Amino acid sequence: MTNTELWYTEEYSDHIRFSYRVTGLLYRKKTKYQLLEVLETPEFGRLMLLDGKVMITQRDEHIYHEMITHPAILLHPQPKNILVVGGGDGGSVRELIKHKQVERIYLVEIDEDVLDICKEYFPELTASLSDSRVDVIVQDAAEYISETSERFDIILIDSTDPVGPGPVGPADVLITDDFFDRVKEILTEDGIVVAQTGSPVYHIEYLKSYNKKLSKRYSYVATYLLMVPSYAGLWSLTWAAKTIDPSSEPVRQPPDGLKYYRPELFRAALEMGRLQFWDPPEKAD
């Protein structure tokens, strides 16, 4: 018997930290792009970290993955061709392949180690990547979208945060004007983009500037919020589309067996996203 306590601590800001009790360090490697770690915890099960930030936990990854995929798919008349930027854990693709309308999914992940390690430690997510409709492409997504001749009905920006504290990883190319312009070019006329846009509490400036860039390019831009305990309790996704209003009715029923997504809950998530509930720190006191 031992009294040793292991804790892993994530920095939410320079002033806030969140710590998990850890029962095992299963994997750690500095890949070509980032520090990749897999931990075992009693509260959230297995965790995958990139550069010291939690990407997925077994306990709550379904919330993020259901909410980045189903709202767009269910509101699109013919979601045939899908691009996933990042998402090497396979969670988003696992949700996408639940829809028979989806014909082709291109997953563009920059870091081959993420793909390999998730296959070993999160097989329940990565199994989806061997679906016959899925193409896994190991490449910088900014490079891929500058070259591709494909057009997409739905584009999911399922990347790491290009925002601190700490190292920002390889996602910094995903917030340039060029990237935004090119995403719009390869999106079909009734296409939908959904991007993970960080914490509405700790990344509020980033979220605002991201929305501004989208609003210059799309008629319908809306941030929606989801409850993810391992993402500071609350996280944001942002919808952008030329013709499809996110508050319109879904055109199809959701697949069976979802644990978080319901059409009513997506409407609630949009309602929460309209809220300016957090004054930036400089206004305090």
Next chain:
Amino acid sequence: MTNTELWYTEEYSDHIRFSYRVTGLLYRKKTKYQLLEVLETPEFGRLMLLDGKVMITQRDEHIYHEMITHPAILLHPQPKNILVVGGGDGGSVRELIKHKQVERIYLVEIDEDVLDICKEYFPELTASLSDSRVDVIVQDAAEYISETSERFDIILIDSTDPVGPGPVGPADVLITDDFFDRVKEILTEDGIVVAQTGSPVYHIEYLKSYNKKLSKRYSYVATYLLMVPSYAGLWSLTWAAKTIDPSSEPVRQPPDGLKYYRPELFRAALEMGRLQFWDPPEKAD
């Protein structure tokens, strides 16, 4: 110049901790009932803690206080007589006195030190307590409700958590069957109870058992969720009433100047409260 870093850490469960950088310990006293502390932090401003748990922060206390008060007040036809159990910081009363229909507010706080210290460190909250409609009563609320001959249109259970980890403080008398029975007796026929029911992530068993006790006694019971960064990101309140459905339309407009509450957001909060989004730990893996 110094490199000393001060951090205050709250335990959300045996396995999860949340830490604030601290720039000052303004007050610390073991009162007759609990450990009372006031801290200064860069991210959340001033904090008041009881037994090592954050009760209020200057940055986000308005979210909790707006949501424990306005939904019930605005759905009640004649909210004249109000009882607040706990709430010695004055935040709930500050919201209640915004409604001219409210004639009398009884605040029953067990710990006189909480009242005194909040007056000194959170005057923007406690100023409300000198409103002519407010009676501040320093007494154990369980004792108070067993004796009072008053009847209330709205009862707010604005207490500390009677649930761990760590010491549970003086709120353990607020979850007995006797307490629930007596609350129902002193509630008018169209009365509404709103209780703070903890984290929907870390106190899920407590939340379920609390709802069960209410469901035995009231026709309308509904948990609703709010986004409170300093309460693990997400917190629950639970509505109980004999005749008033929480999803019915408000009978009045909200007061001006609210920062979080909107009728649409309350509906979204109810929608989120219907979700079983978190499997208990034993089901992980």
